Amino acid sequence: MTETWDDVNEQVKADWKDDTTPFERVYEIVEQTHDGQSAAEIADRALVSEPTARRHCKTLVNTGFAETEQDGQTTLYKRNSDRVLMSRIRELREEVTRPELLDSIQDMKAEIRRYEDRYDVVSPEELAQQLDADETAGWDDLTAWRTTRQNLAVAQAALAYDEASHQLAV
Amino acid sequence: MSDDDRAGEFGPIYLPALQRIRDLWLDLEPLVEETAYDDVVAPTELQISLSDGLGDAESARLDIQWSELGMYSFHYVDSDDINWRFDRHPNAHSPEIHFHPPPEAATTAAEPSCIDVTEVSLVTRAVHAMWRAAYEEDALGRLNSASNPP
Numbered sequence: 001m002t003e004t005w006d007d008v009n010e011q012v013k014a015d016w017k018d019d020t021t022p023f024e025r026v027y028e029i030v031e032q033t034h035d036g037q038s039a040a041e042i043a044d045r046a047l048v049s050e051p052t053a054r055r056h057c058k059t060l061v062n063t064g065f066a067e068t069e070q071d072g073q074t075t076l077y078k079r080n081s082d083r084v085l086m087s088r089i090r091e092l093r094e095e096v097t098r099p100e101l102l103d104s105i106q107d108m109k110a111e112i113r114r115y116e117d118r119y120d121v122v123s124p125e126e127l128a129q130q131l132d133a134d135e136t137a138g139w140d141d142l143t144a145w146r147t148t149r150q151n152l153a154v155a156q157a158a159l160a161y162d163e164a165s166h167q168l169a170v
Numbered sequence: 171m172s173d174d175d176r177a178g179e180f181g182p183i184y185l186p187a188l189q190r191i192r193d194l195w196l197d198l199e200p201l202v203e204e205t206a207y208d209d210v211v212a213p214t215e216l217q218i219s220l221s222d223g224l225g226d227a228e229s230a231r232l233d234i235q236w237s238e239l240g241m242y243s244f245h246y247v248d249s250d251d252i253n254w255r256f257d258r259h260p261n262a263h264s265p266e267i268h269f270h271p272p273p274e275a276a277t278t279a280a281e282p283s284c285i286d287v288t289e290v291s292l293v294t295r296a297v298h299a300m301w302r303a304a305y306e307e308d309a310l311g312r313l314n315s316a317s318n319p320p
Contacts, residue, residue, distance in 0.1 A: 005299070008316050009287050012295035020291075031186050032290055034238050045289060084186055096211055104211035128179065134262055139176040143237070144214060146182040151212040 013047060022048040026056040027065070036069045036076025085154065092158040101159055108152040115145045124149065175277040178260025181239030187290045188216040191234055194294045199302075203229075223248030224272075224305055240288060244297045245275070254313055256283055256297050269314040284316035 005011035016025070025046040033042070043053035057077045060066035067080045092101065119138070121127045124145040131138045192205045201220045207213035216234040223230035227248035235243045244256045253275035258267045264280040271279060285296045304312040312318070 005318050008284060008296050008299050008318070009292075012287060012292045012299065015295055016291055028190065028291060029289065031190075032184075032240075079186075088185060092211065101211060104209070108212050133177055133260070136175055136177050136262065139178065139180065143176070143180040143182065147214050148212060150182050155211050 017047055022046070022052050023056050023059075026053055027060065030057065030060055030066045030077055031079050033078045036071070036078045038071075038074050038076055042077060085157070088154050089158045089161055092155065093162060096158075098159070098162065101155055105152065105155050105159070108148050108155065111148050112145065112152070115141055175261050175263060175280070176259050177262045179239060180235075180241045180259050181237035183214055184236055184238045185213065187236035188213070188234065190290050191236065191294045192216055192218070194291060195232075195298065198295070198298050208233075222305075223250065224252060224310060225308060226250060227252060236290060240290075242293060244293075246301070252310070254310075256285060256293075256300075258283075258288075258293075271314065272310045281314065284314050 020028075025048060026042060029042050029046040037045075039054035039057055040050050042057060043050040046053060048056075057066060061068055061077070065080055065083055066077050069076045069078075096104075115124075115127070116122060118141070119127050119130065121130065124142055127138065127142055127145065131142065188207070195202055195218050196205065199220070201222050202218055203221045204219040206217055208215050208217060214235070218232040218234065220230040220232070222228065227250040230246060230248035233243075233245040233247070235241075241259045242257065243259070245253070246255065247253045252273045253270075254272040255270040255275045257270065257280075260266055261268075261280075263278065265282050267283045267285060268280045269283040269285075270276065271281060284300075285293060287293055287296060299318075300313050300315075303315075303318050304310055
């Protein structure tokens with residue numbers, strides 16, 4: 001049966017609230033927060049009250065999922081990037097063999113060399129400075145370069161983690 | 171992705187967002203056949219395969235990107251080569267949040283999107299609601315329509 005609604009934006013907010021607990025919504029918002037935000041801002045995005053957001057944020061800090069920074073008197077919350085990294089490393093170690101990881105690392109290095117050659121720059125940051133906001137050429141490559149640089153670093157970390165884990169087990 | 175209409179920072183792909191989008195589609199959509207990254211080690215997008223498509227199409231796929239900056243692209247393409255796309259990214263042709271209508275989702279044919287929520291769960295639910303309304307009523311015109319009256 002098709003759902004009916006007056007405004008899809010209001011409808012999905014209502015659905016989200018119906019399907020989740022306040023804690024689950026705060027958890028998701030913190031997970032998607034890369035620059036620190038106050039409990040008030042997080043409350044607004046998670047559709048919860050400010051005291052609720054603050055209480056859940058503190059819990060997430062205690063479990064290591066969130067981290068804080070201070071802005072004067074205000075505590076700002078964001079996701080703990082180490083946790084994101086560790087869960088990604090675990091995923092790679094479970095799903096990918098060592099030869100696959102090594103192959104992929106070579107491919108990603110080659111891809112990055114192609115960007116360096118194509119644009120004659122050494123980093124995505126340098127490329128970003130050269131790109132024109134009115135033109136489309138290059139912006140997709142910039143995103144791909146940034147993404148591949150992260151994927152490469154994570155794959156290399158997974159490899160190193162694997163070796164360390166193997167050494168300790170011997 | 172064949173978007174090539176971006177002009178400005180999209181940001182690197184954020185995998186925890188793609189995981190949320192995948193889990194939500196699995197929850198909400200019975201036609202999901204398979205979900206996967208385009209590459210296991212070096213993912214740049216999430217691909218969701220559907221066992222049916224709009225109109226006479228027998229299957230469809232959504233290619234989805236979500237970045238650390240909250241930019242996104244939900245690109246539908248089916249076995250009849252119908253394309254449409256809900257996007258958020260800086261560009262030279264239209265508002266940051268916009269819709270490329272079917273059948274071609276051409277870069278030049280962007281229009282303002284009916285979606286104005288920005289959180290990953292909310293955008294995903296909205297795109298899913300649009301797809302469902304168009305699928306069940308067999309009407310491509312439903313795709314970018316904020317209201318769906320009884």
